[in-house]
Amino acid sequence: MPASRDVTAARVAIGSDTDLAWVRQQVRQAAAGLGFSLVQQTKLITAASELARNTLIHGGGGYMEITPCPQGTAPGLRLSFVDSGPGIRNVEQAMADGYTSGGGLGLGLSGAKRLVHEFLLDTCPGRGTTVTITAWATVVPSARPEAT
Amino acid sequence: MTDQVGANEAAAAQVCSFLQRRREQIAQRWADASLFRTVFTLSREEAVEACKAVVDALADVALSGRPEDIAAPAFGTVRDQLGRMAASRARAGFTPAQISEEVAALRAPVVELLRGEFTDSSEATAQEGVLALTVLMGSLRLVVMETALSAGEELIARQRLQLLEVATPVIKLWEGIVAVPLIGTLDSARSQVVMESLLEAIVAQRAQYAILDITGVPTVDSLVAQHLMKTVAAARLMGAECIVSGIRPAIAQTIVHLGIDLGTILTRAGLADALAYALAQQGIEVSAHRMARASTR
Numbered sequence A: 001m002p003a004s005r006d007v008t009a010a011r012v013a014i015g016s017d018t019d020l021a022w023v024r025q026q027v028r029q030a031a032a033g034l035g036f037s038l039v040q041q042t043k044l045i046t047a048a049s050e051l052a053r054n055t056l057i058h059g060g061g062g063y064m065e066i067t068p069c070p071q072g073t074a075p076g077l078r079l080s081f082v083d084s085g086p087g088i089r090n091v092e093q094a095m096a097d098g099y100t101s102g103g104g105l106g107l108g109l110s111g112a113k114r115l116v117h118e119f120l121l122d123t124c125p126g127r128g129t130t131v132t133i134t135a136w137a138t139v140v141p142s143a144r145p146e147a148t
Numbered sequence B: 001m002t003d004q005v006g007a008n009e010a011a012a013a014q015v016c017s018f019l020q021r022r023r024e025q026i027a028q029r030w031a032d033a034s035l036f037r038t039v040f041t042l043s044r045e046e047a048v049e050a051c052k053a054v055v056d057a058l059a060d061v062a063l064s065g066r067p068e069d070i071a072a073p074a075f076g077t078v079r080d081q082l083g084r085m086a087a088s089r090a091r092a093g094f095t096p097a098q099i100s101e102e103v104a105a106l107r108a109p110v111v112e113l114l115r116g117e118f119t120d121s122s123e124a125t126a127q128e129g130v131l132a133l134t135v136l137m138g139s140l141r142l143v144v145m146e147t148a149l150s151a152g153e154e155l156i157a158r159q160r161l162q163l164l165e166v167a168t169p170v171i172k173l174w175e176g177i178v179a180v181p182l183i184g185t186l187d188s189a190r191s192q193v194v195m196e197s198l199l200e201a202i203v204a205q206r207a208q209y210a211i212l213d214i215t216g217v218p219t220v221d222s223l224v225a226q227h228l229m230k231t232v233a234a235a236r237l238m239g240a241e242c243i244v245s246g247i248r249p250a251i252a253q254t255i256v257h258l259g260i261d262l263g264t265i266l267t268r269a270g271l272a273d274a275l276a277y278a279l280a281q282q283g284i285e286v287s288a289h290r291m292a293r294a295s296t297r
């Protein structure tokens, strides 16, 4: 079994396109370090990519906070995307598949929600938006030679 | 207040005449300083000449009466030379802080020379002169750092552009079939380049099939998917059919959850499958033997 690397809480600034690549890189490292499978990693990274881009484009920039979040024996990862931008007036509409205020596909928020286990949207018009997602790795127990 | 301005101007004029008078000695001393000595390794004459050019520029800046002005036109004459020197130090592995220290080290020998001109270095004119010279040398240091940094930025921007082009080659796989193996992050700038070079290739090669292989793209989120769809649509307008290949299993699952509908896009598992499809469409029968030859073309 690969030794899971130490994953510590960290904060990553989101202010430019290059920062988005950095966000994905950091999430990939943390998820791989905690033992997420390739599919689980890809889902979490993609959700993070969507939310970080929203923070940058709609929220005018902010940061991501990355915290390990184990549940029982399952390793987990919690990611918060924080901005102090315009906030979201109509959350229901924003969460709907295909709704976009710009030229996007309108799948960022709703899609990210489907890619993770927990999804929390906290927003206040004029004050900013925080989206927190959590995913747990379903670690397949390594086969024991002699199960008792 | 006006007295102060007058004193500053007098000090600057004093520094200017000092630099002009002692040009030779200053240049000789600087040529031994590590900055010039290590950049101009071939001949000492060359180092001395380079030093003189800097002394002349500083004298001109002093003449303008504003030794603190790093935008002074007089710096323009040596900006190139200073930039090349800083770049040469950077290539030798020196950090910006170390280069800055080397420039700072030029101050002591010239201040010492100026002090030596006064019998009593505590008198007011001596102090004002040293102060003006110190400010002037501080400006020189800033000019060098500014030049070095902007040279670095330019280099990075140029490399990034080169990388964009290098990383998106359009390959002719067969008569009428072109392919782009995409590698790395497909951001907006990247996908713009991809779309342009693909459309150009479609026209130039009279291609009827264009294959976009995304095996090397680590993340496909809604923006990347949108870029792909736009590229496919544009290729269609040019009369070519687009095939997207190399969607890995983890990415396929993620795309489905994200809710992206690639239903209108023709996809194949690998580049070879996409090529086989395009060949078959053109009525070329593909045997295992034939495919092996095609992939070595």
Ligand SMILES: Nc1ncnc2c1ncn2[C@@H]1O[C@H](COP(=O)(O)OP(=O)(O)OP(=O)(O)O)[C@@H](O)[C@H]1O
Pocket: A050, A054, A055, A058, A059, A083, A085, A086, A087, A088, A094, A095, A099, A100, A101, A102, A103, A104, A105, A106, A107, A108, A109, A110, A129, B222, B223
């Ligand atoms: N951090 C945010 N701050 C303010 N508004 C936001 C934020 N995130 C999302 N929104 C609003 O919610 C809408 C839906 O977001 P979503 O990410 O689903 O789609 P999109 O960003 O428009 O397009 P894409 O599919 O490319 O992500 C946005 O168009 C925007 O109006």
Ligand SMILES: [Mg+2]
Pocket: A050, A053, A054, A104, A107, A108, A109
């Ligand atoms: Mg979005």
